[in-house]
Amino acid sequence: MPVTGEFEPLEDLDAAADEYTRACAGADDPTQQRLRAEFVGVALPFARRLARRYRGRGEPAEDLEQVARLGLVKSVNRYDPERGSFTAYAIVTITGEIKRHFRNHGWGVHVPRRLQDLSLEVGQTRAALTAELSRRATDEEVAARLNIAVSDVREAEISGAAYSPGSLNAEADGYHGAEVGDLLGSDDPGLDLVDDRTSVERLICRLPERERRILALRFYGNRSQADIARELGVSQMHVSRLLARALTWLRQAMLSDNPPVWAGTDETDHRLTLATAYRGDVISTRVTGEVDRDNARYLRDELMAAVRDGARMRSLRVDLSGVPLLDAAGIGVLVAVHEAARVRGIEMRVTGLQAYVCRIVTASGLQDLVEP
Known part of the structure; x- marks a missing residue:
């Protein structure tokens, strides 16, 4: 059938597609563009009917019709008469575009x-x-x-359920003037403690290693004072005094803009005694008491003096069997004295280590100083 301009509205799109195909054969580009626009105009009612099938699913009818028109244009552009009916091909293409639109835009929450x-x-x-x-x-x-x-x-x-989720701003049933979001969740009681926790962590870092360890065992390890005393090799009463002193300092520091200076421990609880003896070419020093940063300088001075005075000696034996606690300051003393003894040709050995002190010395890489 010859094409004389505009297509007449036809119910049979397959016949219109055949006429469009024959008219485009051998036509120049402007003519093909015009014929294509006329054929799309003829098929628009068909696309509109397909779009109406998907009404009432949460998407505006105008958007669905626009998507159906896009699918119609794609089907006209890609149609190959040798592959069969245009109507069947257009149905698949248009419905595919509509379903893709629902997948990409219809879901309120992204779902695979x-x-x-x-x-x-x-x-x-x-x-x-x-x-x-x-x-x-x-x-x-x-x-x-x-x-x-x-x-x-x-x-x-x-x-x-993610296709059309409810709005948190919707009015809640049974609650006049309240929104759904107002009924969900509650204030976190731990929110106000964030600043306090941060402050306490910072202050704990300013305590000596011994006090930090006791606090960690007591409040994070949920250990009793007796357990802590056995692990540190001290009395339970001693642990109680150390714990009370640390907590008192923390309370004062939390209530003050300028945290007080850590006063350390009293000499009564943590006095350090040394007994040095010279036997032949061996210097023997027995240490009794806890070694921490408060008295490590005293231990260092005494051991250094023994090394200097025993220049003709060949061996230095440091007996730590009476030392239940040795912190980083004490490790520094052992390193410094060992180096001074080595320069003078004196062999240094550490003996009698208690379990906790032995772990500290070994972890510090000084196991070669420990006498088997």
Whole structure:
């Protein structure tokens, strides 16, 4: 049939497609563009009817019709008469564009493509089974019909709720003037403690290693004072005094803009005594008491004096069997004295280490100083 200008509205799009194809054969580009526009205009009612099938699913009718028109244009551009009916091809293309639009724009929350398709299949299958059984189909029945796991059915239904999630700003039923978001959640009681926790952590770092360890064992390790005393090799009463002194300082520091200076420990609780003896070419020094930063300087001076005075000696033995606690300052003393003894040709050995002190010395890499 010859083309004389505009296409007349036709119900049979296949016939119109054949006429369009014959008219475009051998025509120049401007003529093909005009014929293409006329053919699209003829098929617009068909695209509009397809779009109407998807009304009432949360998307504006105008948007759906616009998407259907886009699908129609794509089907006209890609149509190959040798592959069959134009109507069938246009239906597949247009509905595909509409479904893609729902996947990309219809979901209120992003859901993987697999769950989107599965949610649609589960909904359609459940509706069909409900009509057949005259009751709501169970998850097991839907899973059996689709040949999938029951867990997949439940996951698809949960994902389906993301298609049109409720708004937190919607008015709550039964609560005049209140929004749904007002009824969810509550104030975190720990929020006000964030500043205090940060301050306490910073102040704890200013305490000596011994006090930090006791606090960690007591409040983070949930250890009793007796357990801590056994681990440190001191009395339970001693641990109680150290713990009370540290907590008192922390309270004062938390209530003050300028934290007080850590006063350390009293000499009564932590006095350090040394007994040095010279036997032949061996210097023997027995240390008694806890070695920390408060008295490490005293220990260093005494041991250095023994090394200087025993220039003709060949061996220095430091007996730490009476030392229940040795911190980083004490380790520094051992390193310094060992170096001074080495320069003078004196062999230094440490003996009688208690369990906790032995772990500290070994962890510091000084195991070569320990006499087996």
